[in-house]
Amino acid sequence: MKIFVLGSGSWGTALAINLHKNGHTVTMWTFSADECKRLQRERTNEKLLPGIILPDDIEIVNSMDEAKNTELVVLAVPSFAVAATAEQLAEVLPADIPVINVGKGLDAKHGYCRFSETIRKAMKGQNPVVALTGPTHAEEVSRGIPTAIVAASESRKAAEMTQDVFMNDTFRVYTSPDIVGAELGGAFKNIIALGAGISDGLGLGDNSKAAFMTRGLTEIARLGVKLGARQDTFAGLSGVGDLIVTCCSMHSRNRRAGILIGQGKTVKQAMEEVGAVVEGYYATEAGHMLAKKMGVEMPIVQAMYHVLYENGNARDAISTLMGRAKTHESEEVWITK
Numbered sequence: 048m049k050i051f052v053l054g055s056g057s058w059g060t061a062l063a064i065n066l067h068k069n070g071h072t073v074t075m076w077t078f079s080a081d082e083c084k085r086l087q088r089e090r091t092n093e094k095l096l097p098g099i100i101l102p103d104d105i106e107i108v109n110s111m112d113e114a115k116n117t118e119l120v121v122l123a124v125p126s127f128a129v130a131a132t133a134e135q136l137a138e139v140l141p142a143d144i145p146v147i148n149v150g151k152g153l154d155a156k157h158g159y160c161r162f163s164e165t166i167r168k169a170m171k172g173q174n175p176v177v178a179l180t181g182p183t184h185a186e187e188v189s190r191g192i193p194t195a196i197v198a199a200s201e202s203r204k205a206a207e208m209t210q211d212v213f214m215n216d217t218f219r220v221y222t223s224p225d226i227v228g229a230e231l232g233g234a235f236k237n238i239i240a241l242g243a244g245i246s247d248g249l250g251l252g253d254n255s256k257a258a259f260m261t262r263g264l265t266e267i268a269r270l271g272v273k274l275g276a277r278q279d280t281f282a283g284l285s286g287v288g289d290l291i292v293t294c295c296s297m298h299s300r301n302r303r304a305g306i307l308i309g310q311g312k313t314v315k316q317a318m319e320e321v322g323a324v325v326e327g328y329y330a331t332e333a334g335h336m337l338a339k340k341m342g343v344e345m346p347i348v349q350a351m352y353h354v355l356y357e358n359g360n361a362r363d364a365i366s367t368l369m370g371r372a373k374t375h376e377s378e379e380v381w382i383t384k
């Protein structure tokens with residue numbers, strides 16, 4: 048199959064290599080002309096994926112024209128660029144060609160809607176959209192380390208086609224009809240990963256991090272269900288699966304940025320030191336705005352917003368969370384006997 052991968056960062060590169068391994072004809076689009084020339088010449092991105100070489104027959108281009116001849120598009124750009132890239136793509140992509148989005152986050156330009164909504168709108172509803180998301184570090188996928196992921200779509204046909212195209216002996220793909228839950232889990236877990244990093248950077252314990260992750264997921268699911276997601280999706284690969292990998296791995300930029308903040312760096316210094324997109328920063332603003340809009344209680348997200356956007360002190364934020372009024376763990380209450 049002819050596949051056009053938009054984005055030559057770590058995730059676009061890792062997925063292009065995986066698709067090439069499955070025998071597909073892959074073309075990769077770069078955002079900048081300079082990056083295109085450099086990749087054509089060097090066939091590697093030493094800074095992002097050290098030691099990973101792009102196979103010679105993956106073509107690298109800087110023009111969107113390839114979309115006119117493709118059978119499938121994979122959108123692998125940072126969250127802030129999804130809307131603009133989808134609009135550019137819509138000008139050349141024929142109707143009915145499926146678009147698989149692998150970016151995680153929400154569309155700040157359009158009222159924090161999900162990316163599948165942004166893409167569908169850009170394509171005037173003429174192309175099926177799939178979210179491919181889960182616990183998947185590019186550093187591991189590019190080296191063929193066993194990984195599982197979920198292809199979620201309102202279209203069963205598109206989800207199953209995605210499964211067939213990507214799946215191999217090291218990359219296992221499940222399907223799901225709950226694209227709402229899959230996208231929200233993938234976007235919001237980055238907030239919790241930043242916070243888990245802050246907890247590590249402050250030198251708190253495993254108990255603290257486990258509590259933060261678990262209660263964080265409860266909040267994400269609470270908002271997700273209000274926005275139309277299924278509760279059980281948050282217990283799957285795109286929910287707790289992605290949360291575990293992002294909060295516990297040193298590959299996670301969000302966690303690394305959090306560690307630096309916990310160690311005393313400013314948010315700006317931490318983002319600069321990580322040197323690549325820290326999606327949790329943007330997701331925190333999205334979570335804060337949506338919680339307000341939907342009237343959902345999200346104390347951890349509010350605490351993260353205070354630290355990241357209002358110059359709040361992280362230790363004080365933890366004291367505030369620990370000092371909240373007592374409550375029950377699950378949403379239901381007992382019927383008093």
Ligand SMILES: NC(=O)c1ccc[n+]([C@@H]2O[C@H](COP(=O)([O-])OP(=O)(O)OC[C@H]3O[C@@H](n4cnc5c(N)ncnc54)[C@H](O)[C@@H]3O)[C@@H](O)[C@H]2O)c1
Binds near residue numbers: 123151186
């Ligand atoms: N890296 C991972 O392991 C991983 C895994 C799953 C999902 N994702 C998601 O994939 C998306 C891309 O992440 P990444 O890790 O490949 O990022 P990256 O930081 O490695 O690369 C980003 C790429 O985007 C390009 N870019 C910069 N500005 C752009 C713009 N305005 N328009 C289009 N492209 C632009 C850069 O040239 C670079 O090639 C993110 O949403 C991320 O959450 C990443």
